């Protein structure tokens with residue numbers, strides 16, 4: 644029996660051009676979904692899977708999914724949370740569900756202030772002007788802390804607001820911290836931690852689309868699981884086999900095979916659910932292992 648794909652097509656929104664674009668496309672590719680590069684196109688049909696990809700600004704993705712224009716979206720949880728809070732405060736209907744947190748786009752929304760300013764606690768923000776592109780998340784945080792401050796909404800270049808005299812402090816996204824450093828700012832509070840996420844419209848999908856989504860999720864889980872997993876192969880003296888097994892990180896039942904031409908040793912193959920570090924390999928070697936190979940795993944289906 645051959646595997647047949649559903650006919651009805653899912654629609655997925657991803658960022659057209661920005662920090663999440665390459666990782667989103669790479670993830671689709673790793674899930675076996677082929678889309679040709681789309682510099683000028685807004686909508687692309689995958690050739691080998693019932694999914695159409697819509698390329699948009701990241702800020703539009705939550706709304707497209709919540710309104711049901713797209714079934715799925717890949718977006719930063721920071722943008723998602725801000726949009727959800729805004730909808731809630733406006734009383735607009737339409738919900739979403741986070742299907743999976745993804746392992747890219749990681750960043751933090753931080754309150755930062757000019758380097759030279761003293762800071763002891765969040766209470767120091769009382770009466771200050773806070774510039775941000777995330778007014779909802781920022782206001783919620785300040786309210787939760789019982790701090791009365793003025794939130795100034797800016798759509799970009801938030802980090803220069805203190806220098807321009809537009810605000811006293813900022814609340815902005817940070818990943819490495821180099822942008823803050825370049826602008827002589829320092830982060831003092833993290834108010835939201837984010838990664839990209841795969842989201843879907845809350846309403847149930849029709850059976851065809853639900854089936855297609857099930858396949859996507861299974862592949863995605865396989866890709867994500869494989870990313871943290873390694874295949875390790877080594878030769879072990881029979882006498883130290885038990886000790887060597889103990890050093891294999893996160894492997895349950897290694898395969899032990901005879902070695903042709905040497906009955907004092909065996910070959911050990913194991914799937915390790917954790918990264919294999921040099922230190923682990925050195926411990927294995929010390930325990931008597933030799934010919935140690937560590938290989939990446941591309942896909943997994945358990």
Ligand code: ATP
Pocket residue numbers: 658659660661662663699700701702718719720721722748749750816817818819837838839
């Ligand atoms: P668009 O043109 O689509 O509106 P943008 O300029 O708003 O793009 P990007 O800068 O490409 O957005 O960031 C997209 C997402 O990447 C952010 O919302 C966030 O989830 C994630 N991200 C990760 N690291 C950072 C960072 N250091 N600064 C900003 N965003 C980051």
Ligand code: ZN
Pocket residue numbers: 700701702
């Ligand atoms: Zn944006």
